[in-house]
Each structure stands twice: as structure tokens, then as C-alpha cells.
Amino acid sequence: xELGLTGKRFLVTGGTRGIGRAVVDGxxxxxxxxxxxxxxxEAGSGAESAVGTAVDVGDPAALKAWVDDSAAALGGIDGxxxxxxxxxxxxSPENWRTSFDVDLMGTIGLVEAALPHLLSADAxxxxxxxSVSGREIDFASGPYGTMKAAIIHYTQxxxxxxxxxxxxxxxxxxxxxxxxxxxxxxxxxNDPELFATALALNPTGRMATPQEVANAVVFLSxxxxxxxxxxxxxxxxxxxxxxQF
Numbered sequence: 464x465e466l467g468l469t470g471k472r473f474l475v476t477g478g479t480r481g482i483g484r485a486v487v488d489g490x491x492x493x494x495x496x497x498x499x500x501x502x503x504x505e506a507g508s509g510a511e512s513a514v515g516t517a518v519d520v521g522d523p524a525a526l527k528a529w530v531d532d533s534a535a536a537l538g539g540i541d542g543x544x545x546x547x548x549x550x551x552x553x554x555s556p557e558n559w560r561t562s563f564d565v566d567l568m569g570t571i572g573l574v575e576a577a578l579p580h581l582l583s584a585d586a587x588x589x590x591x592x593x594s595v596s597g598r599e600i601d602f603a604s605g606p607y608g609t610m611k612a613a614i615i616h617y618t619q620x621x622x623x624x625x626x627x628x629x630x631x632x633x634x635x636x637x638x639x640x641x642x643x644x645x646x647x648x649x650x651x652x653n654d655p656e657l658f659a660t661a662l663a664l665n666p667t668g669r670m671a672t673p674q675e676v677a678n679a680v681v682f683l684s685x686x687x688x689x690x691x692x693x694x695x696x697x698x699x700x701x702x703x704x705x706x707q708f
Contacts (some may be wrong), residue, residue, distance in 0.1 A: 467686035468510075469494030472537040474530060476520055476573055477501055477547035478513070481642050482592065485677035486544050487513050493681060498533035501547075520547045520569035520579025530576035540580035542588035542684045545570040545614075550646055554605035562606035567613050570641075574621065586685045588628035591618045595638045595703050602657070611636075615695050622693030632690035633683045641670040642675065667700040 473490050477483035478499025480511055490497050491512055500518035509602045514536065518529045534540045549565040551558035570591050571688045581587030596603040597611030614634065623634035639661055647670060651658040662670065697703060 466493050466681065468681070468684070471495045471541040472534075472539055473497050473542045473684065474540060474542065474573070474577060475499040475544045475546060476518075476532055476569065478515065479504060481645050482637065482640060482673045482676045482680075483544075483546040484679045485673035486546065489674070489677045489681040490684070493685070495541075496537055498537060500529055509527060520572065521564040522667060523568070523572045526569065526572045527576040530573065530580075534577075534580045538582060540577050541584045541586070542590070543573055543577045543581070544680055544684065545573045545589075546590045548592070548607070548611075551606045552603050558606045562610045566607070566610040567617075571617065571636075572682055574632075581630050582628055585629075585690065587625075589618070589625075589630065589632040590680050590683050591615075591632070591634045593618075593634045593636040593696060595636050595699050597636060598695070598697070598707070599703050599705050602661075619693050619695070626692055631688070633682075633688075633692060634695040635676060635679050635683065636695055636699070637671055637676040638697075638702040639666065639670040640673060640676055642673050645693070653665065661666055665700050665702045669700070671698060692700045 473495050475483055475487050475497060478487045479501040487497050487499050497513040499513055500516045502519055504515040516529055518525055520686045522525050547565060547569050549561045551562045574589055591614050593614045594611040596608035597615050618632050618634045625632060639647060676698050679696050
């Protein structure tokens with residue numbers, strides 16, 4: 464299938480590891496130009512042929528400056544992928560505030576800064592990364608799950624409001640995703656009981672790889688998905704039990 468991404472220009476937040484890194488790699492493999500950011504960007508931490516910048520997405524001014532600078536460097540923006548999360552699970556006041564600032568407002572800040580550029584593109588795309596924790600109650604039902612649910616709602620609102628303006632908006636909701644340096648190897652080492660419980664919930668007997676999630680993101684970002692907008696694509700190996708209408 465020809466995805467039509469050659470020459471397209473994308474911004475990806477949280478692009479140095481895990482799902483974000485796999486999204487950057489996937490877009491590059493399809494011929495797109497990519498700029499990515501993360502809280503810290505070290506030499507060799509991102510993908511070759513992409514431009515990485517250290518940005519705190521919880522800082523609206525810094526986020527907007529990065530978007531504008533990237534748009535100038537790339538000659539425009541055809542799509543954005545909002546991937547950053549604070550991964551704040553426990554329900555402390557600090558975690559609620561951090562999740563709001565990073566997960567939700569980081570997503571909104573990216574979209575609002577990029578929207579003028581997307582509206583002037585041939586066919587703009589917005590993909591936000593939520594989680595299965597945003598559609599069912601699990602161990603992350605506090606700040607993390609709440610903000611991930613809000614991201615789905617926000618994105619579907621974008622899809623409706625922007626449909627007539629040539630910009631699509633979709634969400635990808637991954638299940639548990641295992642990669643070196645990620646949260647699940649840490650849980651596997653430090654809380655093996657929780658890890659075993661999480662693994663047992665998935666009928667595939669394993670967790671997702673970042674590339675499997677990124678494949679969905681790249682597809683939704685492409686012209687092959689030109690009539691797909693307002694969807695929440697769950698990539699979880701049948702982990703969730705609820706019927707999604």
C-alpha cells in the first residue's frame with residue numbers, strides 16, 4: 464500500500480525512545496521529513512535524518528517556539544504526533560498537576576501551535592497518543608487514565624470541528640508496550656507480581672512492541688487514511704474487554 468508520505472513534514476513529541484522513536488523511524492522510512500523533541504535529547508538518542516530538540520512540552524512558550532522553528536526549517540507542517548506523557552500513576556496532587564500540564568496541555572499546546580501550519584497544508588493530520596487506560600478502569604485510573612481519556616475526547620472534538628477544513632484528527636490507544644528503558648521492564652524488575660498480572664491479562668501472552676503501535680500511527684498520518692478522522696484506534700492485542708462502538 465502506498466502511504467503517500469514522501470516529502471511530507473511531521474513533528475513528533477517524545478521522539479527519542481519507545482513509541483515516539485518508532486513513530487519517527489516509521490515516518491522516515493516512508494520518506495517523510497521529521498522534527499522531534501523530548502525533555503532531553505542526547506547525541507544518538509533519536510533517529511538519523513531527523514532533527515531533535517530538547518523541549519519541555521509542559522512549557523507552552525517553549526513548545527510553541529519549537530513548533531514555529533521546526534515549521535520554518537521544514538518549510539511547513541503536514542502532520543503532528545502528540546506522544547509525550549509524564550507517566551504519573553499515583554494520585555498525588557503533584558501527579559495530577561504534572562499529568563495535566565504534560566499529557567493534556569502538552570497535547571493541546573502542540574496542536575494549537577501547529578494548527579495554522581496544518582490548515583495551510585494540502586491535507587493536515589493530527590494523531591494523539593492516548594492509552595487503553597483512557598477507556599477502561601485499570602491500575603492507572605488516576606491522573607494518567609483521566610488525562611488519557613480527556614485526550615480522546617479532545618481529539619474527537621478536533622476531528623468534528625476541522626473536518627471541513629481539510630485536517631484530520633485521530634487517536635491511537637496502545638496497550639502495555641514493552642521496550643528497553645520503558646516503564647514495563649522497570650516494573651518487571653521491581654514489581655514482578657504486577658508485571659505478571661498485567662501480562663496475564665493479555666490473551667496474546669505478550670505486550671506490544673513500539674513498532675506495532677507506530678505502524679498504526681504512521682497509517683493514520685498518511686493519505687491512505689484520508690477518510691479516517693475522529694477514530695480512537697486501540698492497539699492492544701485484545702487486552703481490553705469493553706466493546707468499542
